[in-house]
Amino acid sequence: MCEANAYVIKNGQEEIYLESVDILRPEGNQIYLRNIFGEQKVFKGKIKEMSLLNHKIILEEEK
Amino acid sequence: MCEANAYVIKNGQEEIYLESVDILRPEGNQIYLRNIFGEQKVFKGKIKEMSLLNHKIILEEEK
Numbered sequence: 001m002c003e004a005n006a007y008v009i010k011n012g013q014e015e016i017y018l019e020s021v022d023i024l025r026p027e028g029n030q031i032y033l034r035n036i037f038g039e040q041k042v043f044k045g046k047i048k049e050m051s052l053l054n055h056k057i058i059l060e061e062e063k
Numbered sequence: 064m065c066e067a068n069a070y071v072i073k074n075g076q077e078e079i080y081l082e083s084v085d086i087l088r089p090e091g092n093q094i095y096l097r098n099i100f101g102e103q104k105v106f107k108g109k110i111k112e113m114s115l116l117n118h119k120i121i122l123e124e125e126k
Contacts, residue, residue: 002065002115024113036116050087052065052115053099 003036004050006043006057017043017059029062066099067113069106069120080106080122092125 006021007014018041023034031043048060069084070077081104086097094106111123 002067002118004065004115022114022116024110024115026110047087047089047110051085052067052087053085055065 001036002052002055004052004055004057006033006059008043008045008059008061009048014058017041021057024057031059064099065115065118067115067118067120069096069122071106071108071122071124072111077121080104084120087120094122 003020003022005019006017008017018033018035020035021033022036025032029044031047033043034040043059045059045061048058050057066083066085068082069080071080081096081098083098084096085099088095094110096106097103106122108122108124111121113120
């Protein structure tokens with residue numbers, strides 16, 4: 001499966017925000033995420049970087 | 064492999080922008096993309112939606 005885990009950087013550490021993300025949709029200053037289990041979250045901030053091969057999405061909180 | 068193809072919507076149609084994308088990094092009004100072959104592109108616009116399970120990234124040109 002090709003889902004990716006979404007992390008937020010907090011105090012220089014990567015904290016898991018949502019596992020097994022399928023859908024990402026930026027909406028203004030937020031990002032709507034939905035994972036393969038149907039769990040949905042809205043993150044206030046933006047995408048910092050993604051590596052699909054590493055199954056990794058790094059999110060950055062709104063300043 | 065879990066890379067995804069990036070498409071741009073033009074005249075209501077999805078046109079391929081870059082195949083087999085690994086890295087995406089939003090940078091201001093642009094998005095840096097790199098694929099698994101090392102090809103790099105900078106897209107002027109934003110991410111509209113991604114589905115990792117469908118291996119699909121939809122990009123939207125700057126208005």
